Amino acid sequence: MENQLTSYLTQLLERSANQKGLDWLSTQIEKIRTEAIPSKFFLAFSQASRYFKKEKLEVSNDLIIQADQLVSGFQPEFWDQLQTARTVLMLSYPQEKKPWFTAMNQLFETADMKEHQALFAALPLMPFQEELIPRAIDGLRTNISLVFDAIALNNPFPEKYFPEANWNQMVLKAIFMQRPLYRIQGLEERRNPTLAAIARDFAHERWAAGRAVMPEIWRLVSPFVNEQFFEDLKKTLATKDELQIKAALLTLRESAYLPAKELLKAYPDQVATLDMDAIAWESIGLEFQRTRV
């Protein structure tokens, strides 16, 4: 598996990186594979920043599809060249469990910001994933958005492995940090009543402080709309904020709660527009990030 991933990632790098970097990388891969000397591996991992830029990869549609086939949910279109090169180096280290963990633990514990970003984003490509769950959960305690994003956004790892409590903490922290929720994989699939209630409490806290509520949070609520949530959504509809109203309508439309269906009849045009928009939540999230964050 790691060989397939390595050749796929190298292919991606070949489209964007320069030859000097690629040559350096292939030398390092060979050394790391055959010698497996931790100190040399760490040095190469750090020094990749001297050879690769922090520019986004150029990824074609075909390659995006291929990525998902290799590892479900893997989205290299959000990766930069440097983290891709570092991931290749990481995958080159022999995957014999005990020494692998010794080396990786040290790497995680001594990493700088960009190295953390590379490591956490690469969790779904690593071996021994179930044993890496505590590492991922611990990583989310960061206050550095770059590192938080590497775990929480466009990463299939949390959806696949996080227990519900940790999942909920991650989503709440993303709300708190105003990160784009639509980029969390499995956001809809892993909705749960506890998280809906947390979202609601958060909204009330914001209202009490006279602040606006991130519209995307209502997405967490739609399967659980009841009398209480319904009141909140009506309150949201009453704001003069188009983005809030759109989010509330979308939530009501997705809900099976009967009074919600009744209420929607008062908004025929807006509902028709939403019906046409297959990625309405993403549009709301994008617009919010663009204009409010």
Added chain:
Amino acid sequence: MYIDPHIHVVSRTTDDYEAMQKAGIVAVIEPAFWLGQPRTEVGSFKDYFSTLVGWERFRASQFGIVHYCTMGLNSKEANNEALAEQVMELLPLYVGKEGVVAIGEIGYDDQTEAEDKFYRLQLELAKEVDLPVLIHTPHRDKRKGTIRSMNVSEEHGLDPKMVIVDHNNEETVKEVLDRGYYAGFTIYPHTKMGSERMVEIVRHYGPERIIVNSAADWGISDPLAVPKTADLMRKSGIPEEHIKLVTYQNALTAFGQSGQMDERDWLDAAPLDQTKKMSGNSVLRGGQTPRVEGKTDIVEN
């Protein structure tokens, strides 16, 4: 634009960062040093080094300042030999990291045998990874310690132009410059240099290879020492190009030899926008208004 090439910003407040940014400081270098009391576990060093390349770098960026650091085992703590050995094993993990612009600050404190041993080992490390060296010269017996630092560095074959000898005074500057080294001057109230003396040194020796810094830390010190000294030089009639050399360019040239420090890091940086970089609970806490800088925005002064 100024660079403060020696400041321990982990000990400074966000008010300091704001004032530094307003005063024109675009980049800082934070040398790894001791923390006022000795560490007793190697893990404390590990977390400190990680802070220098992680959280502190992020924190500085929130205020529009580019943060670099140097890595090394300081001379005071070299005297705990058992611990020092472990720190030496740790250093290779950090010296190759992005934004590490030198090995430092290393050198002598009490000029003991242990200090000498670890100073030499780190000179070898610097050669191996091709990084400049930042030398901390001792407070006590300074002149002798400074000369000894240079002698030993030459014994290990280091090129003087790769070495910044710091905390100079009127007694050490001539020999340091004559032997081809960069000479750092620390404007630090009471113990090191004052701004007026600094002006006279630049007037006397000219601006070549002279570097001004604050070494501000947890003691009574001034994070604005570099811009303040520049202002005093201006008032004292030091030419503008000389001021630029000693408060900006020389530091960039010296530490830029690492390949890890580039003017584009701050010149091409996106305009400071805390709303983008800040993420709710990072440095700005709830209710604070983020500062936004740009063509259409007014930055309060």
